[in-house]
Amino acid sequence: MPTPKIVHLPVLKESVLEFLSPQAGQSYLDLTAGYGGHAAAVIGITGAPDRAWLVDRDHQAAQALRKKFVAQGAAVIESDFLSALERLADESRTFDMVLADLGVSSPHLEEPGRGFSFSRPGPLDMRMDQGQALSADRIVNSYPEDEVAHILSAYGEEPRADRIAKAIISGRPIKDTAHLAAIIAEAAGRRGKIHPATKSFQAIRIAVNDELRLLERALPLMAGVLKPGGRLAVISFHSLEDRLVKRFFADKSGDTYDAELKLLTKRPVTASRVEIVSNPRARSAKLRAAVKIKIP
Numbered sequence: 196m197p198t199p200k201i202v203h204l205p206v207l208k209e210s211v212l213e214f215l216s217p218q219a220g221q222s223y224l225d226l227t228a229g230y231g232g233h234a235a236a237v238i239g240i241t242g243a244p245d246r247a248w249l250v251d252r253d254h255q256a257a258q259a260l261r262k263k264f265v266a267q268g269a270a271v272i273e274s275d276f277l278s279a280l281e282r283l284a285d286e287s288r289t290f291d292m293v294l295a296d297l298g299v300s301s302p303h304l305e306e307p308g309r310g311f312s313f314s315r316p317g318p319l320d321m322r323m324d325q326g327q328a329l330s331a332d333r334i335v336n337s338y339p340e341d342e343v344a345h346i347l348s349a350y351g352e353e354p355r356a357d358r359i360a361k362a363i364i365s366g367r368p369i370k371d372t373a374h375l376a377a378i379i380a381e382a383a384g385r386r387g388k389i390h391p392a393t394k395s396f397q398a399i400r401i402a403v404n405d406e407l408r409l410l411e412r413a414l415p416l417m418a419g420v421l422k423p424g425g426r427l428a429v430i431s432f433h434s435l436e437d438r439l440v441k442r443f444f445a446d447k448s449g450d451t452y453d454a455e456l457k458l459l460t461k462r463p464v465t466a467s468r469v470e471i472v473s474n475p476r477a478r479s480a481k482l483r484a485a486v487k488i489k490i491p
């Protein structure tokens with residue numbers, strides 16, 4: 196598969212550098228390295244690509260990372276970040292900096308063939324890892340109505356989940372993303388500025404990629420692979436993700452004698468207007484960061 200021409204701009208790059216605070220020679224684990232924007236910035240400061248581990252479960256992204264970083268000595272792991280963390284923890288590896296910039300990349304959203312976008316007709320896919328069996332097609336065209344409604348409500352916080360699920364079931368077979376978006380728009384009705392299929396597409400994507408379960412299980416390992424004094428930064432893009440990150444950081448920090456992390460961000464850091472104008476994906480980004488203070 197060719198490397199996409201669509202450019203992915205790293206969000207909140209300056210804040211990520213401020214909170215990870217890279218120093219010469221330090222080790223770096225990027226759990227969602229994508230097209231390497233944050234990684235290049237961090238490695239540019241550490242000058243230690245041979246101490247960088249770059250993870251992504253998307254084959255196109257992993258190929259782009261290999262092309263850009265492997266000759267410099269970086270390790271690229273093509274897998275979901277939970278499996279990668281389990282492997283790294285088994286090998287007792289630890290890092291000075293860990294970054295997770297969650298969610299999808301610009302090529303995911305802008306290449307119609309990946310099926311993530313309701314504004315471009317494409318296959319009902321939405322898989323980050325195209326080797327996995329579960330795709331949007333299976334959910335949309337074969338899951339029972341109550342399961343579809345549950346997905347829309349739990350992962351999209353869609354108040355019209357029941358009505359949309361019913362419309363999806365009666366609209367089967369649904370042939371592509373444009374067809375799905377039209378069915379959802381008709382069932383949900385248009386309110387406000389956002390497209391009526393926004394929440395449902397987010398929900399189906401989260402279900403296809405098992406995003407919240409992986410994040411919840413990976414967070415303790417992200418802290419676990421940090422060296423004492425090491426820094427963790429997580430960027431989330433919707434409230435369900437941010438809730439998990441916020442709760443995890445709160446649980447692991449605080450005034451208890453066995454606190455593992457110290458928060459560096461009391462409130463999440465968000466993008467400036469200037470950044471949002473040049474990179475609209477940054478609009479919903481929230482960065483939280485912490486430093487490891489003790490090995491539990």
Ligand SMILES: C[S@@+](CC[C@H](N)C(=O)[O-])C[C@H]1O[C@@H](n2cnc3c(N)ncnc32)[C@H](O)[C@@H]1O
Pocket residue numbers: 203204205206226227228229230231232233234250251252253256274275276277296297298299300323409
């Ligand atoms: C927002 S992009 C990251 C962009 C990157 N920081 C950069 O500067 O280019 C998110 C990336 O994380 C990957 N991803 C999302 N969830 C993942 C997971 N659970 N495991 C591994 N990779 C994941 C996606 O495939 C996507 O390439």
